[in-house]
Amino acid sequence: MQASAENALLPTGLSDLLPPDAAFEAAVVDRLTALFAAQGYERIKPPLIEFETSLLAGAGAAMAEHTFRLMDPISHRMMGLRADMTPQVARIAATRLKNSPRPLRLSYAGQVLRVKGTELKPARQLGQVGIELIGAEGPAADAEVILLAAETLSALGLEGLTIDLNLPTLVPAAAQALGFRKTAIKSLVQALDRKDAAAVAGHAGRHAVLFQGLIGAAGPARRALAALQRLDLPPEAAEERRRLGEVVAHAFRALPRLHLTIDPAEHRGFEYYNGVGFSLFARGARNELGRGGRYVSGEGEPSTGFSLYLDSLIQALPAPAAARRILLPLGTARGAAAKLRREGWITIGALHATADMMDEAHRLHCSHVWQGGRARSVAKTSPRRRKTKA
Amino acid sequence: MQASAENALLPTGLSDLLPPDAAFEAAVVDRLTALFAAQGYERIKPPLIEFETSLLAGAGAAMAEHTFRLMDPISHRMMGLRADMTPQVARIAATRLKNSPRPLRLSYAGQVLRVKGTELKPARQLGQVGIELIGAEGPAADAEVILLAAETLSALGLEGLTIDLNLPTLVPAAAQALGFRKTAIKSLVQALDRKDAAAVAGHAGRHAVLFQGLIGAAGPARRALAALQRLDLPPEAAEERRRLGEVVAHAFRALPRLHLTIDPAEHRGFEYYNGVGFSLFARGARNELGRGGRYVSGEGEPSTGFSLYLDSLIQALPAPAAARRILLPLGTARGAAAKLRREGWITIGALHATADMMDEAHRLHCSHVWQGGRARSVAKTSPRRRKTKA
Numbered sequence: 001m002q003a004s005a006e007n008a009l010l011p012t013g014l015s016d017l018l019p020p021d022a023a024f025e026a027a028v029v030d031r032l033t034a035l036f037a038a039q040g041y042e043r044i045k046p047p048l049i050e051f052e053t054s055l056l057a058g059a060g061a062a063m064a065e066h067t068f069r070l071m072d073p074i075s076h077r078m079m080g081l082r083a084d085m086t087p088q089v090a091r092i093a094a095t096r097l098k099n100s101p102r103p104l105r106l107s108y109a110g111q112v113l114r115v116k117g118t119e120l121k122p123a124r125q126l127g128q129v130g131i132e133l134i135g136a137e138g139p140a141a142d143a144e145v146i147l148l149a150a151e152t153l154s155a156l157g158l159e160g161l162t163i164d165l166n167l168p169t170l171v172p173a174a175a176q177a178l179g180f181r182k183t184a185i186k187s188l189v190q191a192l193d194r195k196d197a198a199a200v201a202g203h204a205g206r207h208a209v210l211f212q213g214l215i216g217a218a219g220p221a222r223r224a225l226a227a228l229q230r231l232d233l234p235p236e237a238a239e240e241r242r243r244l245g246e247v248v249a250h251a252f253r254a255l256p257r258l259h260l261t262i263d264p265a266e267h268r269g270f271e272y273y274n275g276v277g278f279s280l281f282a283r284g285a286r287n288e289l290g291r292g293g294r295y296v297s298g299e300g301e302p303s304t305g306f307s308l309y310l311d312s313l314i315q316a317l318p319a320p321a322a323a324r325r326i327l328l329p330l331g332t333a334r335g336a337a338a339k340l341r342r343e344g345w346i347t348i349g350a351l352h353a354t355a356d357m358m359d360e361a362h363r364l365h366c367s368h369v370w371q372g373g374r375a376r377s378v379a380k381t382s383p384r385r386r387k388t389k390a
Numbered sequence: 391m392q393a394s395a396e397n398a399l400l401p402t403g404l405s406d407l408l409p410p411d412a413a414f415e416a417a418v419v420d421r422l423t424a425l426f427a428a429q430g431y432e433r434i435k436p437p438l439i440e441f442e443t444s445l446l447a448g449a450g451a452a453m454a455e456h457t458f459r460l461m462d463p464i465s466h467r468m469m470g471l472r473a474d475m476t477p478q479v480a481r482i483a484a485t486r487l488k489n490s491p492r493p494l495r496l497s498y499a500g501q502v503l504r505v506k507g508t509e510l511k512p513a514r515q516l517g518q519v520g521i522e523l524i525g526a527e528g529p530a531a532d533a534e535v536i537l538l539a540a541e542t543l544s545a546l547g548l549e550g551l552t553i554d555l556n557l558p559t560l561v562p563a564a565a566q567a568l569g570f571r572k573t574a575i576k577s578l579v580q581a582l583d584r585k586d587a588a589a590v591a592g593h594a595g596r597h598a599v600l601f602q603g604l605i606g607a608a609g610p611a612r613r614a615l616a617a618l619q620r621l622d623l624p625p626e627a628a629e630e631r632r633r634l635g636e637v638v639a640h641a642f643r644a645l646p647r648l649h650l651t652i653d654p655a656e657h658r659g660f661e662y663y664n665g666v667g668f669s670l671f672a673r674g675a676r677n678e679l680g681r682g683g684r685y686v687s688g689e690g691e692p693s694t695g696f697s698l699y700l701d702s703l704i705q706a707l708p709a710p711a712a713a714r715r716i717l718l719p720l721g722t723a724r725g726a727a728a729k730l731r732r733e734g735w736i737t738i739g740a741l742h743a744t745a746d747m748m749d750e751a752h753r754l755h756c757s758h759v760w761q762g763g764r765a766r767s768v769a770k771t772s773p774r775r776r777k778t779k780a
Contacts (some may be wrong), residue, residue, distance in 0.1 A: 009444055009485060012464045016482055017505075019432035021497075023423070025731070026433060026499075030420050033413070040715065040738040042409035043416060046440070047400060047515050048501055070458050073505055074402045081460075092406055095399060101753050103741060106409075108746075111438055111501075115463055123462040125437050136689055138742040140720055208711040254724050313404060325430065331532055334537075334644050343429045347428040351493060363491050 013117040013124030024320050025127065028156065028313065029109050035152045041107040041131045046088035048081060048111070055080040058298060059272055060087030066114045068216045081113045085128050086307065094298035102135030102301070120287075127310030130290070134303040139243065140275050142294060143250030149280055149292065150258055157318055160283025165221065167244050168264035168273050168293075171214065174237035178207055185340045192265035214265040221248050224262035225232045247276050275304070285316035303345050324367040326375055327361040329353070340370070402516030403507040414710050415517065417628070418546065418703065419499050422519050425542045426497040431521045433497045435477035438471060439750035440550070445470040448688060449662055450477030454589045456504045475518050476697065484688035492525030492691070503649040510677075517700030520680070524693040529633065532666050532684060533640030535694045538541045539670055539682065540648055547708055550673025552649045555611065556656035556683075558663050560630045561604065568597055582655035604655040611638050614652035637666050675706035716758040716765055718742070730760070 009153070010016070017025060033043055049070065068081040082088060082149050085108050093104055109129040117124050133145055146163060153161050156354040171192055185205060188211060191199035195215050199266045199366045201208040210231055217227035225248060228241050244262070251258055270277040275294025284287060292306025293307050325346045328337055346367075361369045361378045368375040400406070407415060423433055446454050458471040458614070472479060475498050483494055499519040507514050523535055536553060543551050561582055567574045569570065573591060578601060581589035585605050588626075591598040600621055607617035615638060618631055641648055658666040665684030672679060680703070682696025715736045718727055720743050727737045743749045749769045751759045758765040 009467055009481070010440060011462050011467070014437040014439055016437065016478075016483070016486060017435035018486060019434065022435035023427060023433040028421070028618060030416070033416065037413060037713075038736055040736055043413040043634060044409065045407035045412035045415065047404040047406065049515070050400060050501060068460055070460065072401050077401070088406075092408070096406060101755070105738075125439070136741055144739055144741065150430065222547070241519060243542055289402055302566075323427075331643075346428055346430055347536055348495075349530075351526055351534065352527060365491070374620075390519065 011124070013122050013127075015123070017217065020320070020322065021314075025310065025314055027320070029127065029129055029310070031106055031156060032152060033109050035155055036107040036131050038150070039105075039148055041105040041133075041148075043107045043109070044089065045108070045110065046082070046085065046092060046094055049079050050082065050088065050091075051075075052078040052080045054091055055082060055087060058090065059295070060084065063087070064270070066116070068113055068115055069376040071301075079142060082330065083112050083114050084311075085110055085112060086130070086132070086305070089132050089305075090298040093132070093301070098299070103141065104202035105131065106134065106136040107131045121311075123311060127308055129310055130292070130305060130307035132297070132305035133304060134297050134305075135301045136304065137302045139250045142247040142304055143254065145292060145306060146247070146260075146278055147254055147277075148253050149290065149306050149308075150255065150279060153289065153313075155315070156287075158282045158289075158313075160259075160317060162261060162281045162283075164261045164263055164266075164279045164281065165244065165248070166241055166262065166270055166277045166279075166293075167275075168267045169275065170237055170240045170264055170279055171211070171267065173240050174210070174233055175234045177234035181232075190269050193268045195265065213237065213370075218263040218265065219261060220254075221260035221262050224264065228262075228264060244276055252299075278306070280306070280308070282316050287312040287315070289313050289316060296373065307317050324368060325364075325366040326370055327357060327366040328370045329357060332370060336370070336373075340375075345375070395481065401514070403504075403512050405513070405515075410710070410712065415700065415704055417698070417710070417750070418707065419519055421516065421546060421578075422542060422698065423497055423499050425545055426521050426538070427494075429538055431495040431497040431523075431538075433499070434482055435498070435500065436472070436475065436482060438501070438503075439469050439479075439480065440472065441465075442468040442470045444481055445472060445477060448477065448480065449685070450474065450480075452662070453477070457565035458503055460516070471572055473502050473504050475500055475502060476520070476522070479522050479695075480524075480688040481756070483522070483691070484721070488689070493531065494524040495521065496524065497521045506762045511701075513701060518697055519641070519700055520682070520695060520697035522693060522694075522695035524687050525691045526694065528642045529636035531692075532637040532694055533644065535682060535696060536637070536641050536668060537644050537648075538679065539668070539696050539698075540645065543670065543672065543679065543703075546703070548679075548703075548706060549670070549673045550649075552651060552671045552673075553651055554651045554656075554671065556635065556653050556667045556669075556670045557630055557634050557665075558657045558660040558661055558667055558683075559665065560627055560634075561601070561628050561657065564623055566624045579657050583658045585655065589619055608653040608655065609651060611642075611650035611652050614654070618654060620651075634666055668696070670698070672706050675702060675703040677705070677730070679703050679706060714758060714762055715754075715756040717747060717754060717756040718760045719747060722760060725761075730765070735765070 063083040066083040072079045089106055089108055096188050112128050114124045133141055171189050172185055175188055188203040191203055197212050200211050204211040213231045225245055273293035273295050277293030279291045280289040289307035290306055294304040297303040303389050323346045327348050329364045330350045340347050348364055348366055358367045358378055368377055402505050453473040455699040456473040460469045462469045479496055479498055480714055502516050504514045511564045523531055561579050562575055565578055578593040587602050590601050590750050603621045607614050615635055663683035667683030669681045670679040680696055680698035684694040687693040715734045715738055717738050730737050738754055738756055747759045748768055758767055
């Protein structure tokens with residue numbers, strides 16, 4: 001998209017998607033939701049606006065400052081323009097779909113709006129696409145969601161996919177078991193997030209070796225798990241480690257060549273999760289493509305899922321091939337036109353009789369003209385004359 | 391959708407679309423935009439929010455009272471949540487696409503929001519899908535748009551499609567040429583809209599026969615055109631009639647069996663149009679499916695287009711066939727699962743080893759179980775046992 005003066009017509013962080021970008025984005029969303037549906041993830045479509053009380057309930061509260069508010073002239077209650085669809089999915093699972101069998105597999109795709117963008121992501125309207133697996137415990141559920149993300153992104157044509165696993169419960173569990181106070185745990189978590197070994201040592205005291213070891217245990221999953229295994233974790237943290245190992249084992253059993261990494265000290269942005277979390281990256285993609293993990297849904301149901309960031313995904317995908325456009329003279333039979341479209345052509349109907357169809361086709365960005373019952377290439381005819389006109 | 395107490399969680403006129411409705415709606419939108427694209431109508435995606443000044447400019451002003459307003463904390467200017475996408479399309483055509491060759495063929499699909507619903511349509515969030523043909527005069531352009539609507543709705547599986555043509559410029563042109571004052575023209579137009587022959591006679595005075603004749607000239611297109619032809623219209627109105635006749639001739643030349651009707655006295659809801667307008671209906675559809683017509687776009691460009699009402703369309707379409715769901719035991723090879731999906735199955739992965747896969751499949755609404763390398767039907771095995779458990 002161009003950042004021209006014309007964009008000043010629109011508020012900062014809001015933009016028009018033009019051809020061919022808008023169609024491509026829609027095609028990516030279709031493909032994603034079709035791939036989700038094929039593995040049983042059924043689509044739901046919550047409204048763009050809800051009552052503030054339900055939109056910002058539970059985990060939704062984190063989005064309060066990012067949410068546009070509107071007064072409802074009918075109920076005189078405050079409504080919010082959704083900034084995140086996941087609280088809506090949790091609401092639907094806990095209410096209208098509370099009697100549907102568990103595990104409940106849901107998918108969603110839609111637009112979210114934010115009061116302000118960030119420096120890194122100035123956009124205030126974002127496309128969000130994702131799935132939730134609700135009411136499912138155990139490593140097979142975590143692995144299903146991770147594998148679904150991997151297979152889906154590969155099917156879209158992304159190459160060099162990496163899934164970075166983390167375990168935001170590990171450090172708090174270990175520190176708590178070792179008798180650290182709440183404020184000390186917080187400082188330790190932050191130092192680990194920064195990978196600041198000296199600060200970690202300072203906060204960890206006599207347990208410095210253990211917590212510094214977590215920084216060293218980051219990297220490709222098999223090696224990282226082995227390094228984690230060598231750490232002398234207290235039982236509560238060892239249990240977390242065991243769960244992570246099981247999830248990795250499930251994932252590798254299904255896709256042995258999956259590129260999984262582990263960063264056991266990562267915590268920032270995953271506070272919401274109470275089990276294995278993950279971030280999605282791909283070679284050549286500037287930004288994170290999405291993230292997910294295990295959490296507790298609305299009514300206390302063990303759940304896992306992921307959200308994809310549509311803008312990052314679109315940037316990372318190869319541009320689609322342009323379809324061939326053919327100009328049809330006025331009065332071309334409907335049957336001939338329909339046949340061309342079935343063959344994959346985009347047909348452009350001329351609205352006037354034109355003396356030079358080749359010139360007209362060129363003007364309308366058509367590569368071909370339908371003449372005498374066949375598609376004639378524009379490029380091959382009188383390029384010189386057209387050039388002088390252009 | 392159920393109108394249960396749970397819906398009270400949402401503001402009036404806003405609702406959740408659940409499985410399978412949400413997926414079906416998305417599939418209909420995909421199909422529509424694909425059909426539009428095949429005839430050169432390229433998709434654009436304007437933002438959900440814009441500055442009020444641009445959203446409500448020109449023809450957009452009609453939606454002012456239906457539009458939610460928001461203060462932009464960045465620019466401190468008022469923004470509007472779109473209630474109609476067509477002013478956005480006009481804005482884009484006149485600004486960012488002003489140098490694209492004409493005619494410009496654009497399509498759009500998205501959500502619009504209204505401050506209040508109507509008694510007939512209480513929904514406050516609506517799906518809008520449509521096309522615009524911008525910078526094109528002449529009957530071939532009108533016919534292209536009418537035929538695109540007809541072919542698209544037929545391709546979706548709608549039967550008994552009727553396109554009702556009107557000509558909102560005809561009565562004003564005739565009355566003005568015959569020396570009627572502005573207020574008298576307005577009364578006459580309203581009486582004709584109500585098909586109130588006595589009131590028409592009252593307002594039309596010595597021209598009663600002519601204007602009452604317009605009420606009689608409604609019906610199937612060929613017959614209505616013949617009846618119109620017999621009316622003694624002043625030249626300005628006769629010119630409008632000639633244009634209508636040309637559009638009908640173009641449409642019938644392409645699709646001789648098209649079910650076209652004409653209501654030359656219809657005006658209400660078509661004030662915006664300055665040429666042939668049309669409404670789309672289908673057998674069994676409770677409501678109008680969409681409407682369109684000729685208008686002048688943002689910067690004075692002659693244009694025509696149509697909008698479809700997604701909610702009416704969905705109600706009128708036959709429900710899609712449910713895909714077959716098959717339960718895969720934990721540990722099923724990825725290759726076998728992928729093959730089943732390629733064959734059209736929806737695969738549901740079991741997350742635990744289960745003693746009775748048939749019961750589990752039944753519980754998860756799967757018709758089949760993958761056992762011993764083949765799909766075994768649930769229905770055919772031990773229905774009695776399952777019934778006692780249900």
